[in-house]
Amino acid sequence: MAYSEKVLEHFKNPRNVGTLNKDAKNVGTGLVGAPECGDVMRLQIEVDEETGMIRDAKFKTFGCGSAIASSSLATEWLKGKSLDEAATIDNMDIVEELALPPVKIHCSVLAEDAIKAAIEDYRQKNGIQVEIKETVTA
Amino acid sequence: MEKRRLIYLDNNSTTPCDPRVVDTMVPYFYEKHGNAASRSHQFGWEAEDAVDYAREQIAKLLNAEDKEIIFTSGATESNNLALKGVFEMYAKKGNHIITAETEHKAILDTCKHLEKAGAEITYLKVQEDGLVSLADLEAAIKPTTILVSLMWANNETGVIQPMQEIAKICEKHGVLFHSDATQAVGKIRTHPREVGVHLMSFTAHKMYGPKGVGAMYVSRKNPRVKVTAQMDGGGHERGMRSGTLNVPGIVGFGKAAEIAMNEMDQDAARLSKLRDRLQAELTKMEETKINGNVDSRMPHVTNISFKHVEGEGLMMTFNQNIAVSSGSACTSASLEPSYVLVGMGLGDDLAHSSIRFSLGRFTTDEDVDQAIELVRKGVNHMRELSPIWEMYQDGVDLTKIEWSAH
Numbered sequence: 001m002a003y004s005e006k007v008l009e010h011f012k013n014p015r016n017v018g019t020l021n022k023d024a025k026n027v028g029t030g031l032v033g034a035p036e037c038g039d040v041m042r043l044q045i046e047v048d049e050e051t052g053m054i055r056d057a058k059f060k061t062f063g064c065g066s067a068i069a070s071s072s073l074a075t076e077w078l079k080g081k082s083l084d085e086a087a088t089i090d091n092m093d094i095v096e097e098l099a100l101p102p103v104k105i106h107c108s109v110l111a112e113d114a115i116k117a118a119i120e121d122y123r124q125k126n127g128i129q130v131e132i133k134e135t136v137t138a
Numbered sequence: 139m140e141k142r143r144l145i146y147l148d149n150n151s152t153t154p155c156d157p158r159v160v161d162t163m164v165p166y167f168y169e170k171h172g173n174a175a176s177r178s179h180q181f182g183w184e185a186e187d188a189v190d191y192a193r194e195q196i197a198k199l200l201n202a203e204d205k206e207i208i209f210t211s212g213a214t215e216s217n218n219l220a221l222k223g224v225f226e227m228y229a230k231k232g233n234h235i236i237t238a239e240t241e242h243k244a245i246l247d248t249c250k251h252l253e254k255a256g257a258e259i260t261y262l263k264v265q266e267d268g269l270v271s272l273a274d275l276e277a278a279i280k281p282t283t284i285l286v287s288l289m290w291a292n293n294e295t296g297v298i299q300p301m302q303e304i305a306k307i308c309e310k311h312g313v314l315f316h317s318d319a320t321q322a323v324g325k326i327r328t329h330p331r332e333v334g335v336h337l338m339s340f341t342a343h344k345m346y347g348p349k350g351v352g353a354m355y356v357s358r359k360n361p362r363v364k365v366t367a368q369m370d371g372g373g374h375e376r377g378m379r380s381g382t383l384n385v386p387g388i389v390g391f392g393k394a395a396e397i398a399m400n401e402m403d404q405d406a407a408r409l410s411k412l413r414d415r416l417q418a419e420l421t422k423m424e425e426t427k428i429n430g431n432v433d434s435r436m437p438h439v440t441n442i443s444f445k446h447v448e449g450e451g452l453m454m455t456f457n458q459n460i461a462v463s464s465g466s467a468c469t470s471a472s473l474e475p476s477y478v479l480v481g482m483g484l485g486d487d488l489a490h491s492s493i494r495f496s497l498g499r500f501t502t503d504e505d506v507d508q509a510i511e512l513v514r515k516g517v518n519h520m521r522e523l524s525p526i527w528e529m530y531q532d533g534v535d536l537t538k539i540e541w542s543a544h
Contacts (some may be wrong), residue, residue: 003454011454017523034541035487035526038448038475042525060525064450068523113542 003065004099010069015076018058020044028122030114039063039107041071043114045078045086047122054078054086059114066104070094070111083119145460145505149344149498150293150321150439155390156346156499162393163348166386174383175374185385192392196353199395200338201329205358208375209388212352213320214244216339217287219354219379220316221248223365224285224337225257228314232282238262238270239481241289245318258282266483267431268297272307279311286315290322290338294465294478294494295430296439298322305334314363320344324398325436326406330355336363342387346499347394351387354378401499409497410437412506416495417442419510423517425530429479429492438497441465441479443488446527447520452493455516460509465492 003011022029026047033039040063046056057075061068073094078086094100094108123130146154166188174189176182193204200207210216221235235252237245239261249259260278262270270288279286286308291298301317308315316337322328323338324345330338341352356378357363371380417440421428425445444452449464465476474480475489484492495509521527526536 011451014523019528031525032542035446035490035536036485036541038450038486038490040524040526040541060523060528062446062451062524062526063448065454067448068451 006098007065007069007100010072010098011065014059014068014072016056016058016072016079017060019060020046020056020058025125026122028118028120028125030117030119030121032113032117033063033110035062039067039110041067041110041114043071043074043078043111043118045118045122047083052082054081054083063107063110064104066098066100066107067110069098070100070107071114073097074111074115078115083122086115087119089115144458145501145509147495147497147501147505147509148461148463149501150296150494150496151463152343152349153346153498154500155343155348156394156397158397159347159390159393163386163390166389170385172385174385175372185383188385188389189383192388192395195392195399196395199324199328199399200355202331202355203358205376206355208354208356208378209383209391210352210354210379211350211381211384212343213318213339213341214352215379216341216352216354217242217244217318218248219365219368220337220339221245221252221285221287222368223378224314224316224363225252225255226366227364228284232284234258234260234280234282235285235287236260236262236275236278236283237287238264238289240264240268240292240294240478241287242293242318242320245287245289264481267434268292268295268429268478268482269431269434270299270304272300272303275304276307276311279307279313283311283313286313288315288317290317290319290328291326291436292430292478293321294476295441295482296321296436296496297430298326298434298436300434301333301335309334314361321436324395325402325438327402331357336361337365342391342394345394345398348387348390351384351391353391405499406437409499409501412501412503413438413440413495413497416440416497416506416510420444420513423514427488429482429484438501439494441492441494443484443492444517444520445488445491446524446530447517448490448524449493452491452513452516452520455519456512459512462496463494465489465494 020027028045030043032041041061044058045054048055057078059071059075061071091108091112170184172181172185174185193207196207197204314336317335319328319338319340323340336357338355343349367378369380374380427443429441465479475486479489
C-alpha cells in the first residue's frame, strides 16, 4: 500500500515531537491505544491559563506511518485553539486532510481519542466541569 | 543524499530469477513453443524432451526419481493437492490430519476447507523456539490419522523442523508425511526419501526460478503414495494434475534446480556469514530479540524484534532503500500481528515490532553494511518518537499500565 504525499511529509518531518511536564497543572496528557494493538499515541497540550487557549502541543507515537502523521497533524491543529474548539476536531477531518485509506481510519480515530483524553485530563486537573450535552441511555 | 541502490532483503517472499535461468527459458516461448502433450510432431516432441530434462534436473536435486515429480502452478497448488488429494484417496483409512499452528496459510486454509468436508484436524502448538514438540506430535496420532503435514522451514523465522525425527514417528505409526518445503528446497539439502518424507511441495520462484510453476514430490515406492486429482482434464502428470504444462516455466525451474545443486553449499556458507553479521550488529542495539531457534534455522534468514518500535512505521523509515517485511499488519482488516510469532508465544507487542530479513544469492557485503546502518538509524529515530520507549527509559513497568485496547 502506498502512502499519500501528506502522510509521507508528516512522517519525514513530524511536527511537535516531544514531552511536556505531565505533572504541570496547565498540561493535559492523553495516552491512548495499546502496544498489543500496534498503536500507542501520547498527545499533550499546554494551556495558557490567562486566555484558556492551547499554547503548545506535543506528541509521541508508537505506530505505523499513518498513526504518526495523524498525531503530528493533530498537534498542529491544536495550537492556538480553545479547549472547546479543540474538542470539535473530528477524526474524519484528519482522514480527509491526510487522504488516509479506509484501512488506516483507525489511526485518525486514535488521534481524536488522544485529543479528547488530553482535554479531559486538563479539565480534571483544574476542576473544570463541562456541561454534558449527550444524553446517556440506559 | 547520495542515490542508493534499492537493497532487496525479502528473498523469502520471492527471489529474483537468475539470469542463467531466464536465458534457458527464452527459446521455449517462440521457437520451441510446442505443447508437451502433442505426440504427433516435432514441436511437441521437443517440448516433451525439455520437460523430461527439467524433471530429471529437479529429481537430481532431491535425489529422487523423475517419475516422483509432479508439476503444478506453485507451492500453494501443491499443498492443496497433497492435503485434499490424500484426504480423498485415503478416506477409507481415516479422516484425521495433523499439522501445526505456524504453517503457511496454504496449509491452514486448506485444512479449514477439509474440516468442512468432514476432516478432523489437529493444529499442534509450537514451542517458544518455533519447533514442534515430538512428544506432542506422537500423542496426537490416533488410529484414524492419515497424514502429518509439517513444513520443512518456516517462511517468517527460517526455523527448520526436526524432519528426520518427525518422519520416524510417522513411519512408526504408518502415517503419511507431507512437508511444505517451499522455503528449503534449493537452499539446503532436501532429500525426501533419505529423510522419510512421502509428499513434498515446493516452487521455482523461491529458488531463483520463475513464478507460476511449482512441483510436488510423490513417493513411488515404499510407500507408493497416490493422491486424488483436484484438477480434471487431459490426465497429465500421471493423472494427478491435468492441464497443459508450462513448458518455459518448467525449463526454468529445471535450470534453477541444477544451479542450486551446484551452488547451494557455497551460497549457504556465504549467506550465513552475512546474516550472522547483520544479526550481530542489529542485536547490539538495546532491547532487541531474535525470534526462533538460531541453531536449527535457514542460513539466510533472521527475524528480529526491536522493542518499543512498530514494524510498519520502522520499515517506512528505510523502505526507499531496503525491502524487508514485517510481522506487523497494521490495517483495520487485520490488526492482528504475525500468527507465526504469536504462535511461538511472543507477545503481540513484540510481534508488532518484528522485522524479517531474508538474504539471497544476489545479496552483497555492501548491501548488508548499508542495511545495518539504515536499520539502526531507523530504530533510533522511531524510538525518539515512541512514547513507550520513553516510558521504558524512565523505568515505567509497561505491563502495569492500563492500556485502552481498541
